[in-house]
Amino acid sequence: MPRASSRRRLLRGTAGLAAAGLLAGGTSIIAAQSVRPAAAASSGSGDIPTVAAASDLKFALEELAARFTGETGRKLRLSFGSSGNFARQIEQGAPYQLFLSADEDMVFRLADKGLTVDRGTLYAVGRIVLIVPRGSPLETDGELRDLAAALADGRLKRLAIANPDHAPYGKRAEEALRHAGLWDAIRPRLVLGENVSQAAQFATSGSTQGGIVAQSLALSPQVARNASFALIPAAWHQPLRQRMVLIAGAGETARAFHAWLQQPAAREVLARYGFSEDKEEGGREKGAGSSRWTGTR
Structure with a gap:
């Protein structure tokens, strides 16, 4: 797809959603604070760490952060975006203290550059879905027969996915569409x-x-x-x-939240949002692939 063409489609969709008041952004302070990535990267962290989180975690992590703050009194600043963009920002020195990536290879990349405390901890395995808004002519068919x-x-006429260039969920959407023979x-x-x-938001607006x-995201009440x-x-x-991984120099609150996210209560919340645990927690190092993925047909 030509970049200029896809960019125009993206801007048109964004404008329509902005008019409807549906785009994510702004700041909400309850127990945690949600901020845009650019604002987070330029703000001083003080004793409130900024957590960079893949946007598939938006609803789950807001709930988790509120619980953590309620239990400990420690506040967090949450920033949601694409994992690829966050990885680049961390490489450029953005002051995030904890990174929750949707793709573990991005954590391994940062670890290889000495930017993290260790090689991180697997916290969840995500899934992709075909989502269909009310009134759509499409059928809710996970094997994409009706999409074809x-x-x-x-x-x-139009189908929404995350940008595969930097969003792991967009890349997985591309892989699924290729498997179904629909990508081109x-x-x-x-x-x-x-x-x-x-x-x-594009898909449901x-x-x-x-x-x-x-x-x-599809499981959240809002969607x-x-x-x-x-x-x-x-x-x-x-x-x-x-x-997820602690960034080198992470403070006490970020470390406490990192440990808290590995507790059973936190895993129960993640499970409610459709995340599963990987029984092979030994980890897949970059380039190792997966025996479950059958590739394209």
């Missing part, structure tokens, strides 16, 4: 979100007929009230092994 039919009969035909109709949270996004979804088979894409 909708391409052929003209029902599908559907590329001109894609609307790219800067991250998977924005893609979910009425500006597209649907999208491929994170199950964790579920306006859409239905179906899981896409895990074998259609590489696994979304999500790893």
Whole structure:
């Protein structure tokens, strides 16, 4: 897809959502503070650490941070975005103290450069879904048969995914579409979100007929009230092994939150948002691949 063309589609979709008041952003202070990545990177951390988190965690991590603050009295500053963008910002010296990535390879990359305390901890395995807003002509079909039919009969005009260039959930959406044999035909109709949270907003705002996004977002009450979804088979894409890591120099509060996220109560919240635990916690080093992913057909 030509970059200028995809950029125009992205801007048109963003403008429509901004008018509807649906774009993520702004600041909410309850127990934790949510800020945009650029603002987080330029703000002084003080004794309130800034946590860089993949946007599929938006609803789950806000709940977790509120619980952590309620239990400990320690405050956090949450910043949501694409894992690839956060990794680049950390490489450039952005003052994040804890990074929750949707792709463990990005954590390994930072660790190889000596920017982290260690090689991190696997905290969840994510899934992608086909999400369909109310009133869409698409069927909620995780094996994408109706999506193929909708391409052929003209029902599908636009489909939202996160940008595969830097968003792990966008890359997995691309892999699934390639597996289904739909990638080349559907590329001109894609609307790219800067991250998977924005893609979910595009998919459910009425500006597209649907999208491929994170199950964790589709399960949130804010999204579920306006859409239905179906899981896409895990074998259609590489696994979304999500790893968190403390950045070198992380303070006491960031370390406490990192440890707290590994407790059973935190894992229960993650499970409610569709995240699973990987029984092979030994970890997949970069380049090792996965025996579950069957690749494209």
